[in-house]
Ligand code: PEP
């Protein structure tokens with residue numbers, strides 16, 4: 489199978505019906521970057537910057553981070569890297585940042601909430617990204633955005649830092665894209681202005697699913713209880729596709745489900761055109777998508793809905809078994 493995936497590396501992810509899908513990879517360490525070439529991913533759809541913070545015993549310095557981010561961009565050879573700002577709290581705890589004891593950390597003081605309440609670290613990280621991207625494009629995205637105002641504030645931090653760098657006479661990125669991760673159900677119903685202001689939206693399916701089903705992703709008793717191919721969840725994801733289509737907002741999906749071939753097929757069937765996954769999943773997902781007709785997959789989903797099924801998984805698996813190799 490490895491050989492077969494390698495032979496697909498330079499081929500586009502085009503379905504039988506002629507729809508082309510962009511496959512990107514998730515990363516978090518410098519050591520992940522060589523996979524960009526070997527997997528054939530078009531870019532890094534999610535760079536989890538907290539890993540750099542988690543492997544240290546003290547807060548990294550701005551200059552050190554800027555050097556690291558520049559090396560990541562160099563290693564990407566011009567391919568897009570979406571840097572997600574620090575996503576700590578909940579399961580990711582930094583020993584050098586005082587974290588409160590929380591009864592329910594997954595729903596607590598985490599991710600962008602920490603960044604907005606203690607903006608020093610967020611600003612330092614943004615400065616490092618701006619310096620690293622001097623003269624080239626920069627893509628930044630914020631984790632666990634929950635309402636429009638949070639995105640506006642976070643975005644304003646980036647714009648202020650760019651302005652500041654310029655006024656100091658430093659070079660700045662030649663283009664900047666600022667996006668939000670959609671990981672809380674509230675954002676699906678955010679004002680239209682949210683979808684207009686974001687340059688792109690990336691669905692963090694791991695968190696979104698946990699909040700949609702109220703089932704802790706870290707809790708073995710419930711984490712596998714609800715199926716991603718549950719039709720309630722797919723209907724909900726379809727609303728995201730529709731809202732992004734209204735405003736022409738670029739949409740991607742970067743949770744673990746994007747790397748599971750059958751889940752990836754369902755996501756593409758309901759309208760996702762960009763998926764980001766662990767590098768080893770790019771081959772298997774591409775192989776499956778290249779042998780399907782999306783009309784067919786959509787019809788299977790519609791039929792399951794009409795029949796009142798809870799999940800489309802069995803029907804989709806049966807249908808796949810009847811499709812070509
Ligand atoms: C997600 O929640 O789906 C996601 C991509 O972010 P993380 O897994 O790092 O929370």
Ligand code: MG
Nearest residue numbers: 671692694695
């Ligand atoms: Mg997340």
